[in-house]
Amino acid sequence: MKIFVAVKRVVDANVKVRVKSDGTGMELANAKMAMNPFCEIAVEQAVRMKEAGQADEIVAVSIGPQVCQEQLRTALALGCDRGILVIDESDVAPLQVARILKALAEREAPDLIILGKQSIDSDNNQVGQMLAAIAGMGQGTFACKAELAPDCTNGGTKGRIVVTREIDGGEQTVSLKLPAVVTTDLRLNEPRYASLPNIMKAKRKPIDRLTPTDLGVDTASGLKTLQVLPPAEREAGIIVETVDDLVGKLKSEARVI
Amino acid sequence: MSILVIAEHDNASLKAASLNAITAASEIAGYLDQAEVHVLVAGHQCAAVADAAAGISGISRVLLADAACFEHQLPESVAPLARDLAGSYSHVLTPATTTGKNLMPRVAALLDVAQISDISAVESADTFVRPIYAGNALATVQSADPVKVITVRITAFDAGGDGGTGEIENCEIVVDQDLSIFVDENLSVSERPELTSAKVVISGGRGMQNGENFVLLEKIADKLNAAIGASRAAVDAGFVPNDMQVGQTGKIVAPELYIAVGISGAIQHLAGMKDSKVIVAINKDAEAPIFQVADYGLVADLFKALPELEQAL
Numbered sequence: 001m002k003i004f005v006a007v008k009r010v011v012d013a014n015v016k017v018r019v020k021s022d023g024t025g026m027e028l029a030n031a032k033m034a035m036n037p038f039c040e041i042a043v044e045q046a047v048r049m050k051e052a053g054q055a056d057e058i059v060a061v062s063i064g065p066q067v068c069q070e071q072l073r074t075a076l077a078l079g080c081d082r083g084i085l086v087i088d089e090s091d092v093a094p095l096q097v098a099r100i101l102k103a104l105a106e107r108e109a110p111d112l113i114i115l116g117k118q119s120i121d122s123d124n125n126q127v128g129q130m131l132a133a134i135a136g137m138g139q140g141t142f143a144c145k146a147e148l149a150p151d152c153t154n155g156g157t158k159g160r161i162v163v164t165r166e167i168d169g170g171e172q173t174v175s176l177k178l179p180a181v182v183t184t185d186l187r188l189n190e191p192r193y194a195s196l197p198n199i200m201k202a203k204r205k206p207i208d209r210l211t212p213t214d215l216g217v218d219t220a221s222g223l224k225t226l227q228v229l230p231p232a233e234r235e236a237g238i239i240v241e242t243v244d245d246l247v248g249k250l251k252s253e254a255r256v257i
Numbered sequence: 258m259s260i261l262v263i264a265e266h267d268n269a270s271l272k273a274a275s276l277n278a279i280t281a282a283s284e285i286a287g288y289l290d291q292a293e294v295h296v297l298v299a300g301h302q303c304a305a306v307a308d309a310a311a312g313i314s315g316i317s318r319v320l321l322a323d324a325a326c327f328e329h330q331l332p333e334s335v336a337p338l339a340r341d342l343a344g345s346y347s348h349v350l351t352p353a354t355t356t357g358k359n360l361m362p363r364v365a366a367l368l369d370v371a372q373i374s375d376i377s378a379v380e381s382a383d384t385f386v387r388p389i390y391a392g393n394a395l396a397t398v399q400s401a402d403p404v405k406v407i408t409v410r411i412t413a414f415d416a417g418g419d420g421g422t423g424e425i426e427n428c429e430i431v432v433d434q435d436l437s438i439f440v441d442e443n444l445s446v447s448e449r450p451e452l453t454s455a456k457v458v459i460s461g462g463r464g465m466q467n468g469e470n471f472v473l474l475e476k477i478a479d480k481l482n483a484a485i486g487a488s489r490a491a492v493d494a495g496f497v498p499n500d501m502q503v504g505q506t507g508k509i510v511a512p513e514l515y516i517a518v519g520i521s522g523a524i525q526h527l528a529g530m531k532d533s534k535v536i537v538a539i540n541k542d543a544e545a546p547i548f549q550v551a552d553y554g555l556v557a558d559l560f561k562a563l564p565e566l567e568q569a570l
């Protein structure tokens with residue numbers, strides 16, 4: 001079985017980013033960048049499946065500027081076998097990312113495509129669902145558990161994947177026909193760190209470079225960002241000395257209880 | 258052109274989140290000429306939901322797609338239905354719940370348009386505001402797509418009221434798919450108000466130390482009729498179930514009163530609660546970042562403060 005994982009380069013989750021004063025975007029010039037945390041979980045899932053003998057090849061894909069190869073190298077150090085970098089300097093929107101992934105999936109025919117549920121920069125939570133839609137696959141989003149299972153409906157030629165999903169009211173389990181799309185939630189696994197020998201080995205693993213045009217994908221989006229502003233600041237509060245003080249203030253000043 | 262709101266429901270009742278999405282739809286309709294707001298109820302044996310939706314103020318029509326194929330509202334079934342109906346609409350909206358987030362990108366992709374996630378304000382019929390970077394920024398986005406497919410941040414819009422007299426129209430479309438099969442669902446049952454619509458929320462973090470200690474929060478929640486939430490750390494540690502997580506990647510809440518107990522105030526947590534009207538923080542570390550957003554901070558050991566608070570209420 002072949003697995004695709006989509007990894008996005010984003011600002012590190014621990015960095016507090018600010019809006020640019022001209023309102024055109026975020027101040028990212030010297031910010032520390034990293035693999036999107038949900039993509040780390042996606043990579044880990046794929047690597048564990050390979051270690052369990054369920055997969056024989058893992059291909060990591062990233063779309064963005066040249067520097068995204070850093071995140072691909074990380075994915076390779078974590079256990080992916082090769083990388084594909086689709087180079088585009090613009091900020092490619094979710095539908096266009098999905099189209100690129102679909103075009104690659106048509107070339108390579110993976111049995112499973114694992115993505116993060118959400119990019120922590122754009123907070124979109126879209127690509128996996130969109131990819132599943134246009135590739136005609138089932139989707140197991142917000143996965144906290146994903147296990148391969150035999151398929152009794154088609155003579156066992158292709159398997160299924162049973163995905164437990166974190167939903168607002170609790171959990172839901174669905175069984176998907178392969179090939180399928182899975183997006184990861186926080187509790188699917190705890191990603192490992194890359195070891196130094198594996199980081200060295202990753203340098204020799206191949207990364208293919210393509211452009212969206214090579215794949216026949218136009219990256220223009222119907223959605224345009226007009227401006228980016230900081231949210232309203234909350235007014236500074238006060239420190240109360242005792243619980244009685246607190247309850248008094250909530251009753252008489254804030255009037256919320 | 259009219260606006261379609263896809264109802265969130267469990268075949269028995271209309272979920273409160275739908276009412277907030279309807280308000281957003283009505284705001285958009287205000288920028289259009291004679292736009293009506295319609296509701297799609299896709300499910301199985303869900304006529305009661307359609308009746309409820311028809312009674313919401315401003316709803317002129319409810320499309321009822323009542324068929325076995327929609328019983329579990331899997332996106333593989335509902336998205337093709339929504340795509341087929343979307344041709345008559347300028348906007349399709351649903352709340353940004355896990356159900357909506359699962360469905361709407363699939364609908365948008367089938368329609369070959371962008372999807373606009375989690376809008377917190379309507380600027381005009383094609384321009385919306387949405388939080389990005391864990392709420393550290395608000396992006397104003399404009400859509401040139403023929404259909405605008407949108408999920409709505411429910412805490413940013415009031416709930417629509419009743420008084421509507423919409424007509425119910427049966428929709429005969431069925432969708433046959435073999436991509437996904439529903440296996441089962443494990444839903445938590447609680448007598449408490451729902452986290453995302455409660456007037457008071459009390460949340461516990463890693464400082465609670467274990468799941469048993471959440472009893473201390475429950476006692477207070479009983480007195481305040483509050484919902485109980487948690488930080489990611491508390492969920493990851495297994496103190497409480499994942500559906501209690503408040504934050505960037507959990508639930509967004511904006512109650513009248515939010516009480517954070519033993520929570521440090523990481524940006525990912527703040528992203529889920531900083532639009533609350535009044536924030537109280539109880540933490541033993543005076544330097545915890547949660548105090549920067551708190552209206553009332555109490556620097557104290559929670560194991561001492563919580564029983565006192567329960568007494569004082």
Ligand SMILES: Cc1cc2nc3c(=O)[nH]c(=O)nc-3n(C[C@H](O)[C@H](O)[C@H](O)COP(=O)(O)OP(=O)(O)OC[C@H]3O[C@@H](n4cnc5c(N)ncnc54)[C@H](O)[C@@H]3O)c2cc1C
Binds near residue numbers: 463464465506
């Ligand atoms: C991709 C990603 C997504 C994330 N999504 C979310 C999310 O949606 N929601 C979320 O909450 N987090 C999220 N996080 C995690 C977030 O970064 C923090 O790690 C988490 O919020 C910390 O939880 P906490 O405040 O309970 O724990 P800690 O940061 O460990 O804080 C515990 C606090 O309890 C206090 N305390 C300890 N004992 C006591 C006592 N006896 N009395 C009083 N106070 C005490 C301590 O002083 C401390 O401030 C995410 C992180 C990532 C990378």
Ligand SMILES: Nc1ncnc2c1ncn2[C@@H]1O[C@H](COP(=O)(O)O)[C@@H](O)[C@H]1O
Binds near residue numbers: 097
């Ligand atoms: N530019 C990109 N390159 C590779 N993968 C991406 C890219 N953008 C999004 N993804 C994948 O899609 C997931 C969800 O992203 P989003 O829909 O943007 O929130 C991410 O966790 C990645 O797995």
